[in-house]
Amino acid sequence: MTRRTIVRISALVVILLLAFAMLRIGRQHSILLDDKTVTVQGQEYKALDMVEVKVDKQDSVELVKRDRDVAVVTGQSHKIKVTYTDAQWNEIELERKIKIPFDKEMIVFSVPAFIENPDDDTYYLMPFETTSVGN
Amino acid sequence: MEKLTMKERYDEFISRFGWPRIIIGMFLLFLFIVAPFVGVSVSTSLSDTINRFGMNCILVLAMVPMIHSGCGLNFGLPLGIIAGLLGATLSLQFEFVGASSFAMAIVFATPFALLFGWGYGKLLNKVKGGEMMIATYVGFSSVAFMCMMWLLLPYSNPTMVWGFEGKGLRTTISTEGYYLHILNDFLAIPIGDHFTFPTGMILFFALLAFLVWAFLHTKKGTAMTAVGSNPIFAKASGINIDKIRILSVMMSTWLGAIGILVYQQSFGFIQLYMGPFFMALPAVSAILIGGASVNKASIPNVIIGTFLFQGILTMTPSVMNSAIQTDMSEVIRIIVSNGMILYALTRKTEATR
Amino acid sequence: MKITKETFIKLFRNNLVTVMFVIICAFGIPLSGYSANYLIGEIIVRISRNSFLILSLLIPIMAGMGLNFGMTLGAMAGEIALIFVTDWSVVGIPAMVLACILSVPFSIILGTICGRILNKAKGREMVTSYIIGFFMNGVYQLFVLYAMGPIIPIKNKALVLPRGYGIRNTVNLIGIRRSLDDLIKVRISGVSVPVATFLVIAVACVFIVWFRKTKLGQDMRAVGQDLEVSSAAGIKVENTRVVSIVLSTVLAGFGMVLYLQNMGTLNTYNSHTQIGMFSIAAILVGGASVNKASIPNVFLGVILFHLMFIVSPMAGKNLIGQAQLGEYFRVFVSYGVITLSLVLYEMRKKREANDSAQLLETEQEGYNND
Numbered sequence: 001m002t003r004r005t006i007v008r009i010s011a012l013v014v015i016l017l018l019a020f021a022m023l024r025i026g027r028q029h030s031i032l033l034d035d036k037t038v039t040v041q042g043q044e045y046k047a048l049d050m051v052e053v054k055v056d057k058q059d060s061v062e063l064v065k066r067d068r069d070v071a072v073v074t075g076q077s078h079k080i081k082v083t084y085t086d087a088q089w090n091e092i093e094l095e096r097k098i099k100i101p102f103d104k105e106m107i108v109f110s111v112p113a114f115i116e117n118p119d120d121d122t123y124y125l126m127p128f129e130t131t132s133v134g135n
Numbered sequence: 136m137e138k139l140t141m142k143e144r145y146d147e148f149i150s151r152f153g154w155p156r157i158i159i160g161m162f163l164l165f166l167f168i169v170a171p172f173v174g175v176s177v178s179t180s181l182s183d184t185i186n187r188f189g190m191n192c193i194l195v196l197a198m199v200p201m202i203h204s205g206c207g208l209n210f211g212l213p214l215g216i217i218a219g220l221l222g223a224t225l226s227l228q229f230e231f232v233g234a235s236s237f238a239m240a241i242v243f244a245t246p247f248a249l250l251f252g253w254g255y256g257k258l259l260n261k262v263k264g265g266e267m268m269i270a271t272y273v274g275f276s277s278v279a280f281m282c283m284m285w286l287l288l289p290y291s292n293p294t295m296v297w298g299f300e301g302k303g304l305r306t307t308i309s310t311e312g313y314y315l316h317i318l319n320d321f322l323a324i325p326i327g328d329h330f331t332f333p334t335g336m337i338l339f340f341a342l343l344a345f346l347v348w349a350f351l352h353t354k355k356g357t358a359m360t361a362v363g364s365n366p367i368f369a370k371a372s373g374i375n376i377d378k379i380r381i382l383s384v385m386m387s388t389w390l391g392a393i394g395i396l397v398y399q400q401s402f403g404f405i406q407l408y409m410g411p412f413f414m415a416l417p418a419v420s421a422i423l424i425g426g427a428s429v430n431k432a433s434i435p436n437v438i439i440g441t442f443l444f445q446g447i448l449t450m451t452p453s454v455m456n457s458a459i460q461t462d463m464s465e466v467i468r469i470i471v472s473n474g475m476i477l478y479a480l481t482r483k484t485e486a487t488r
Numbered sequence: 489m490k491i492t493k494e495t496f497i498k499l500f501r502n503n504l505v506t507v508m509f510v511i512i513c514a515f516g517i518p519l520s521g522y523s524a525n526y527l528i529g530e531i532i533v534r535i536s537r538n539s540f541l542i543l544s545l546l547i548p549i550m551a552g553m554g555l556n557f558g559m560t561l562g563a564m565a566g567e568i569a570l571i572f573v574t575d576w577s578v579v580g581i582p583a584m585v586l587a588c589i590l591s592v593p594f595s596i597i598l599g600t601i602c603g604r605i606l607n608k609a610k611g612r613e614m615v616t617s618y619i620i621g622f623f624m625n626g627v628y629q630l631f632v633l634y635a636m637g638p639i640i641p642i643k644n645k646a647l648v649l650p651r652g653y654g655i656r657n658t659v660n661l662i663g664i665r666r667s668l669d670d671l672i673k674v675r676i677s678g679v680s681v682p683v684a685t686f687l688v689i690a691v692a693c694v695f696i697v698w699f700r701k702t703k704l705g706q707d708m709r710a711v712g713q714d715l716e717v718s719s720a721a722g723i724k725v726e727n728t729r730v731v732s733i734v735l736s737t738v739l740a741g742f743g744m745v746l747y748l749q750n751m752g753t754l755n756t757y758n759s760h761t762q763i764g765m766f767s768i769a770a771i772l773v774g775g776a777s778v779n780k781a782s783i784p785n786v787f788l789g790v791i792l793f794h795l796m797f798i799v800s801p802m803a804g805k806n807l808i809g810q811a812q813l814g815e816y817f818r819v820f821v822s823y824g825v826i827t828l829s830l831v832l833y834e835m836r837k838k839r840e841a842n843d844s845a846q847l848l849e850t851e852q853e854g855y856n857n858d
Contacts, residue, residue: 022589023578026578262834273827283813463634467626474623481616
């Protein structure tokens with residue numbers, strides 16, 4: 001292999017890596033912020049009466065029971081901050097980083113499930129199924 | 136006793152016809168064979184094909200003189216078409232009706248065609264070697280220029296102008312009541328329910344084709360061929376190359392003008408403004424499909440080419456639609472017609488003109 | 489005194505198109521009644537939108553292949569890349585970078601085909617590249633209208649025609665709309681300037697200046713001067729010509745991405761068809777000719793051509809009362825400019841050939857007299 005070929009191949013690799021990076025960084029996802037009663041892994045999580053959700057630096061949204069809102073984000077890592085009042089009227093603020101799977105264009109973020117298990121995203125991040133529309 | 140073997144005959148046939156032509160011919164044949172199986176009436180299709188053949192063949196014939204004199208493919212056909220449009224609109228403006236309106240349209244178109252052709256020829260003489268590109272743009276700019284003129288010229292026949300303003304010509308004008316189907320219906324022979332042979336139109340084409348053919352065999356005509364095929368020899372034998380070229384351009388332009396009138400009488404509408412814009416390309420590719428090249432063309436080329444090209448244009452949409460419920464005809468048309476032009480432009484033997 | 493007059497006439501003759509345009513604009517601007525601020529703002533938008541595309545024409549001119557009407561191929565490559573990027577819902581600057589990278593393989597394939605065909609049509613490159621543009625438009629339609637969907641998967645339903653395959657007539661590029669223009673935005677007395685876009689264009693200019701000085705660039709200029717001589721000098725003529733077309737196509741692809749990010753919508757079947765014509769008209773207005781063009785020609789051309797473009801409908805309306813007339817006028821002028829430039833070029837070529845023949849003759853006479 002000549003030096004020329006090496007340079008060419010590495011340039012190609014760099015470009016491909018760049019393309020791949022761009023694909024990841026620029027990929028747009030919709031996070032459906034859900035405040036509904038859900039059953040995950042055999043456990044039921046009750047919807048909250050009122051909750052405030054803030055994704056990254058976007059305006060925070062307020063959700064009442066059975067509400068759904070959408071946050072459109074680019075990239076896979078995001079910060080989600082949930083503020084709610086518990087039964088004892090304490091205002092609680094939960095903030096976590098979430099990672100959206102690259103291949104999911106839409107993902108449901110279940111607020112009630114998140115509050116109970118904020119450290120395990122298998123509970124509160126779930127794929128969006130079109131059949132759930134209209135429920 | 137030198138009898139050609141099958142192989143040699145075959146090779147000669149191929150080289151004389153050229154692969155693209157054979158493929159297109161086969162394709163058309165295939166379409167006609169398939170047509171009845173997918174529920175397309177062959178007689179209707181054939182009738183349509185012949186009708187469209189008659190509509191377009193004079194426009195294709197307009198390529199011949201310029202190719203003969205070495206001016207290349209007449210991409211400037213829209214200029215001739217504009218002369219025809221002027222003739223048509225003037226004839227309507229003066230309210231000639233019936234056959235006389237068609238005759239008068241030709242009469243009115245002729246001086247314009249000759250004048251435009253003369254100027255166009257003069258211009259092309261100044262740009263020998265770059266004719267085709269400039270012809271294209273002469274066509275385009277003249278169409279765009281006439282767009283302004285159609286708005287401004289003081290036409291007043293109410294069938295032609297915009298109703299609410301009373302001025303400025305409409306984009307399409309019906310030839311009904313004037314010269315609609317004047318040639319189509321002349322001696323038309325109905326065969327069966329779905330097939331009508333437009334005798335008048337074909338006869339008119341035959342007449343013009345004969346005139347062109349006869350001209351090319353006169354002294355002037357042979358001189359024209361000489362100018363195209365071997366300009367150095369032509370110059371040496373004392374032919375005024377520039378004059379001959381101008382003559383050929385004038386002929387082409389006039390034929391273009393007549394061609395559009397024939398087209399309109401069958402089509403039923405005069406299309407103004409951007410209508411003539413892309414009319415050169417189908418005509419150019421038709422004659423190339425017929426076997427012409429950038430510097431060689433004959434009447435049979437015109438007939439075969441127009442028939443094949445218009446045949447494919449008529450057959451593909453109907454057959455495709457019935458067979459696979461998809462109309463790819465537009466895409467096929469674009470690829471076939473421009474592919475033909477590219478094929479002609481890139482053939483080695485012709486690049487040395 | 490005589491010499492200055494002659495040079496003046498020569499200068500005038502060589503820049504006839506530009507002079508004409510200055511005159512048209514000088515009449516058109518007051519007639520249109522637009523304010524200076526509005527016009528400057530519009531012109532800045534047009535420069536940022538179009539100049540990259542026009543820059544792509546420079547390289548083939550350098551290689552003696554005339555005005556590359558085949559630049560529409562690059563535009564198609566850019567459009568295909570943008571369709572994919574939109575389908576993958578990538579947005580913002582990353583989307584533009586990705587679209588540019590993605591357009592390159594398409595541009596290289598299309599450019600190579602175009603270059604190879606043009607090598608078979610030496611001496612009539614322009615008309616051939618013009619027809620290639622039409623031909624490839626058919627192939628593009630086949631690809632986008634029939635292959636996208638059944639063969640090439642398109643997930644985004646908003647892109648696909650209701651019948652289930654093929655891309656819709658318009659694709660909304662909301663994700664990348666003005667993303668580069670708005671990256672660094674500066675307002676100067678009410679006129680917003682898309683600084684980032686201008687930086688990208690500046691990089692392209694620097695690239696072209698640098699490219700001229702490279703070995704390949706030098707080879708191209710030699711090929712443009714004389715095919716036989718450069719062939720004798722050991723330059724791979726055919727290859728060099730193909731490379732020049734490929735480069736032009738790639739740049740045109742980038743240019744199209746830039747153009748469409750400014751427009752914000754892609755007319756799937758129309759956006760590219762006019763691009764070649766307008767770009768070529770603009771560079772000619774800027775004083776370029778078939779065999780000579782420079783970066784200043786590009787910018788002067790964009791300014792003058794688009795000034796005419798902006799003012800003519802309004803001027804037509806104020807002059808005759810019909811905006812339509814102005815619109816036809818600008819179409820006429822666009823085509824007219826190309827016609828005139830081509831004619832002037834061919835005439836100059838003929839005159840120069842005559843001159844050099846005469847020069848040769850007189851030289852020989854002098855030699856014989858000695």
